[in-house]
Amino acid sequence: MSTILAWAAFVFGAFLCLTNFYLSFVSYPFHRLHGLPKESYRWNSGIPVFASLFVGLSLLGLHSLPGLLPIVVGLILIDTGGLHWCLGMVIYQSLAGTKQKSGY
Secondary structure, X not given: OHHHHHHXXXXXXXXXXXXXXXXXXXHHXXXXXOOXXXXXXXXXXXXXXXXXXXXXXXXXXXXXXXXXXHHHHHHHHHOOOOHHHHXXXXXXXXXXXXXXXXXX
């Protein structure tokens, strides 16, 4: 039963990782390829934290599969809703000095 739950967590987490990647990097170019103006595009946010968490936790039940580790690492790396992307952007913005205007 734990293997079934691990596979379910992996598939669900992989779907969320790919969805976050699509929303961050792929949907806007597709929008522009369809000839639509920039102004009509609506940015959508991904699902934070859960995707990487599900994929990572699935390794507890699927660790015996040798080819799965590189896939899990790849999915976690492209998950733009993960904590590592949040931390990376905070570090980047603090080093680059790019802060958004708060409107106050």
